[in-house]
Amino acid sequence: MSNSGFGSYGSISAADGGSGGSDQLCERDAAPAIKTQRPKVRIQDVVPCNVNQLLSSTVFDTVFKVRGIIVSQVSIVGVIRGSEKASNHICYKIDDMTAKPIEARQWFGREKVKQVTPLSVGAYVKVFGILKCPTGTKSLEVLKIHVLEDMNEFTVHILETVNAHMMLDKARRDSTVESVPVFPSEVDDAGDNNESHRIFIRDEVLRLIHECPQQEGKSIHELQAQLCDLSLKAIKEAIEYLTVEGHIYPTVDQEHFKSAD
DSSP states (O other): OOOTTTSSOOBBTTSSSSTTOOOEEEEOOOOOOOOOOOOBBOOOOEOOOOOOHHHTTTETTTTTEEEEEEEEEEEEEEEEEEEEOSSEEEEEEEESSSSOOEEEEEEOOOOHHHOOOOOOOOEEEEEEEEEEOOTOEEEEEEEEEEESTHHHHHHHHHHHHHHHHHHHHHHHHHHHHHHSOOOHHHHHHHTTOOHHHOOOOOOOOHHHHOOOHHHHHHHHHHHHHSTTTHHHHHHHHHHHHHHHHTSEEEOOTTTEEOOOO
């Protein structure tokens, strides 16, 4: 168990010789005349995220925060919308439908990149990477990328994202509460009225509704099954807000909704 309040969602090494299948690991250019061994880069606490969270994160002195939560090593799941092969890296555009695609760069040596075939556009992949902002635009430096073998991995990632951010947010709020003497009732009110938590739930509900291909739209029952860590009350409050704001609308009844975007 990590100090951040949730278990590690993955532990990989960028120099462990690779993992089989369609996994591709990164390596930087070595100096032409000097052969050096790249130190191992291990992911101990990978924070599962969606693309919107990464692109909307705040950054100060290379420290990234998603709604007050510090993130660096992250994982996302999405579809490859484009790929471009450069002299020493491959740049993928990963889209999970929560925002515009994010660029994910996978680095290789100049000789090795010639031998690597980029993953296919349209493939659904899981990416482990480090959040960067070198030119004012947030992107990922890929540590590992692999094609999904089962689309259930997409659903699992969504649930992990919701759970991890809820636990991290709770840990952050608890640490803040511990430093300020307040009555228990005031602590409860602070948790219930946490706006960032409500915004996160709305984002996840809107995402699932937007992705639903069914003509009648997404049902509340289906949302509850996929967002099992959330209460029915929280889901209904998010639906009510999204409906009032015009992001979604009811279809066959008051239990099914489609995205208006």
